[in-house]
Amino acid sequence: MLNRVARVSHAHPVRVIITSLLIAAAALVIGFTLIGNLSASGFNDPDSASVLAQEEIVGATGASAVPSLVAIVDPGAPIASPRGQAAVNRVATVMKDDPDVASVAGPSPQSPNLTSKGGSKAALLGYFGDINEDESQAAARRLDDELSTVPGVTVGGGWTAAAETSTIVGEDLLRAELIAFPLLFLVSLWVFRGLVAALLPPLMGALVIFGGFFFLGVGNEVFGMSVYALNLVTGLGLGLAIDYSLLMVSRYREEVAAHGATATALANTVRTAGKSVVYSAVTVGAALAALMIFPQNFLFSMGFGGLVVALVAAVVAVGVLPAVMALLGTRINALAPRRWRARSEAADRVEESGGWYRLSHFVMRRPTAVALVSGAFMVLLALPALGVKFTTTDSSVLPQSANARQVDQMLTREFPSGNGTPVFLSARAPDTPQASRKLLEVTREIDALPATKSVSPPRFVGDRTWQIDATSRYRALDERTITLVQDIQAINDPYPMKVGGFTALFVDQRSSLAAHLPWAALIIVAVTIVALFLMTGSVLLPIKAVIMNVLTLGATLGVLVLIFQDGNLEGFLQYDSQGAVDLTQPILIGALAFGLSTDYAVFLLSRIKEIRDNGGGERESVALGLQRTGRVVTAAALLFCIAMGAFATSRIVIIKELGIGTAVAVALDATIVRALLVPSLMALFGKWNWWAPGPLRRLHARIGVREGG
Incomplete structure (x- = not known):
């Protein structure tokens, strides 16, 4: 097979190169079209109890169990004043009028924690309906655009963070490429000591990235891919393409020094270095494909992206690069100062x-x-x-300039509930007095736990589903809140119960990763x-x-x-x-x-x-x-x-x-x-x-x- 590739590359280099460029251009266009809606979430096991708890509440109530979007309103006057109330009502109206918002909670006698400690700011919580990730991100972007025109309003929350992450990943990816490509060229120039040879690895890298984007887009249509996989496909694709190009070009220059720019030199290169490249790509791809065993979409996407980009890198290095080398022949050492060429030839010997x-x-x-x-x-x-x-x-992974991070910081520092963490339970039970009594006993057990700040009585929310809301005294990832969630999970349930909330998601994520890691x-x-x-x-x-x-x-x-x-x-x-x-x-x-x-x-x-x-x-x-x-x-x-x-x-x-x-x-x-x-x-x-x-x-x-x- 590799001998045939070498023969075709030597006999028809121009045809191979033109065909490859056309395929790469098509892959780039199609790939960019298909990767436009990659997910910024996917860190949780979809079958974990915390995820299922959220789904049960949404199914029963038509609204998320936790806030999907948070708007901080700073009207420049006390919230209790007419001016402050008017500003809060204006923002609440915009949120309620959105078709994807099922309910909105704001400051009230029943929710005093939604007014800041100084009384100058209000937090409005928007709960999305039963919509998917793409629709949730779109709703967050839409509301952010609408509310950004209102003075003193900052929009954050989980789905705003996801939307901002998608935007930042794209911007940062472009900046990283603009930094990497010139540096890669300069280092390649130092390695090869010739302009023509130095251009080959970055050019092959670009072809691999185009192919990687195409297959990532196809994977997104079939499985749904994480936006973070763009970084892996770009960095790993570029790195492997350069590694493989370096190996192939170095071996070819050795063979040219020994045999001249002949079919034998190209065949020896493809048969030796080419086989190592293919073998290496299969090995790297298989190692990364092991990540696909994890149920988290983030790791699955990384495994899929790593697998396909490793194989694409091998195809480019063995299927395209030999044709370029055959076309160049001894000119692969062209545009090199005589001193550089002498050093290169000495190294090749x-x-x-x-x-x-x-x-x-x-x-x-x-x-x-x-x-x-x-x-x-x-x-x-x-x-x-x-x-x-x-x-x-x-939101703490985002820069300080991100709205979602600013909102989280304001909630933590300026609002009474900032030092607490909400936890909720979903219980599958009939709407009967007996079920109510048994679940009330569960709330007493939760209230007796040392990290519990408050717990509400159980309430029936429909479709054989009850909800219990509790609050930890500590932050979401504080060990005491994690212990609280684990203690609640260990309660002897009178009915099928699941614990939800950010901390429960983390606990379940940790357990899921630990369970799949050995495999x-x-x-x-x-x-x-x-x-x-x-x-x-x-x-x-x-x-x-x-x-x-x-x-x-x-x-x-x-x-x-x-x-x-x-x-x-x-x-x-x-x-x-x-x-x-x-x-x-x-x-x-x-x-x-x-x-x-x-x-x-x-x-x-x-x-x-x-x-x-x-x-x-x-x-x-x-x-x-x-x-x-x-x-x-x-x-x-x-x-x-x-x-x-x-x-x-x-x-x-x-x-x-x-x-x-x-x-x-x-x-x-x-x-x-x-x-x-x-x-x-x-x-x-x-x-x-x-x-x-x-x-x-x-x-x-x-x-x-x-x-x-």
């Missing part, structure tokens, strides 16, 4: 005296010391992870072990790779704790610490780290095995393998760090965490792991690196993957 060759021999002469020091450094970085605290997505981890570890076994025929090398990947993940989580939980670099990175790390990020970054670490391991170990199979000694094979891949892998890692690290400029905290976390994982893997731990451990284990039981050796002989085979 792969002399046995390069820096990576010398470094590997230095490491292998003292493997125990290097392994212990390197491992200790990784463990030291991981130590802060022992104190990790987790949070979830709310996802098992898939990711299995993918790593199988992939490296098929490439190397060894049992020990895959196990070592898993251990080193765990070290990398632990060190990365430790860095995230130092930056985002402890609030270091707040000023430099322009964010406000939540005092915790988002619950989903270690899972997402873990899948990325395992996939990308395996990606780089494939590049390195395949070269070491190729040299060893051709008669190289144990240590010499490692040294030459590191010399021939070290510069490429390090350059690829640097380019990938730029592609993902650009998301550190995002105004949304969890996107900063994703960008910085992935960049840190890749940087650690390409330096400490590949340059120090791998050669030191290879030297320590010697020929045992390649050991496998007899049955597995025979299995590998039948189905194993060989780079040049």
Whole structure:
């Protein structure tokens, strides 16, 4: 198959390039059309009790159980004054007239907490009817537009936060690309030492992003995708495209130096580097696809996006790039200063005296010391992870300028209810005195819990559904509120009961992630072990790779704790610490780290095995393998760090965490792991690196993957 691709690319390069450009243009147009309504929510398990509680209340009452939208009214006069009342009534009328608003609550003798402590502001709570996510976001945008013309009104709430998130993600994505592409080009210029060769990785990256947007749009039509997947598709697509282009172009330049710009040079490149690219893409895609086992749409979308963009990157690198290289031939080294070209040609000759060759021999002469020091450094970085605290997505991930965040801050600081957190229960029971008495007993148990601030009597809301409203004394993610929710969940229910509210959503989200994590981890570890076994025929090398990947993940989580939980670099990175790390990020970054670490391991170990199979000694094979891949892998890692690290400029905290976390994982893997731990451990284990039981050796002989085979 790959030989045929090479033949077609060499025989008809112009036809392949034009066809690819037309497909990419169509993918871009269709993709942008289909990704216009991506969801900004999707962090909860749709089958969790807290989500079902909300659905039961909506089904019975026709209105949400929690406020969908909050409008803060500051009329410039006391709320109790005629001017203040007129301003409140005006805003309430606008909200009530909206077709998607089922009810509105405002200041009253029954709801004194909706007037600020100083009496100068009012909070109006809008409850949407039984509408879906797209309709809820549209309603929030519509009301925000209408009320933004009213002086002294600020609109926030959950659906406003979702709408603002969608807008900010799009704006930040464009800014990140504008930052990343010039930097990527400059670094590519330094790596390739030629203008033409340096242009290829960013151009291939653009094609991959276009294809990724198309498949993400198709996925959105079928499953509904998270807007956050745009960042993964862009960053990962760009990073993988550059990695694969770098590998292909570097190998092609080696082959051209040996054979000239011939069909043989292209065929050798596609057969060797191309096979590694395809194998790597399948491995990375499979590792990320493990995220699709989670019921949360956010992680499912990330898994789907990662899978498709990895495969698209392989198709572009193996199906399009060879045609471009065939068309260029020796001109791939064009527009390079003579001094740069001389250095590039020297690097392509792969002399046995390069820096990576010398470094590997230095490491292998003292493997125990290097392994212990390197491992200790990784463990030291991981130590802060022992104190990790987790949070979830709310308005605090948005910038200070976001209306939803401003409204939440005003509610917390200026309103009497700001220090409390609402919790509600949905109970399925008939409308009978007996049910009322039993549920009243439940309210007494809730009232006796230490964190309970208040609890209302049970009320029948229709359709065999009762609602009980309670309030915690503390903030939503305070451990005491979390304990309160868990205590309520543990009450001996006289009827089927479910606990809802923001804190209950977090508790259920945490439980759901914990329940599905072992299966996802098992898939990711299995993918790593199988992939490296098929490439190397060894049992020990895959196990070592898993251990080193765990070290990398632990060190990365430790860095995230130092930056985002402890609030270091707040000023430099322009964010406000939540005092915790988002619950989903270690899972997402873990899948990325395992996939990308395996990606780089494939590049390195395949070269070491190729040299060893051709008669190289144990240590010499490692040294030459590191010399021939070290510069490429390090350059690829640097380019990938730029592609993902650009998301550190995002105004949304969890996107900063994703960008910085992935960049840190890749940087650690390409330096400490590949340059120090791998050669030191290879030297320590010697020929045992390649050991496998007899049955597995025979299995590998039948189905194993060989780079040049």
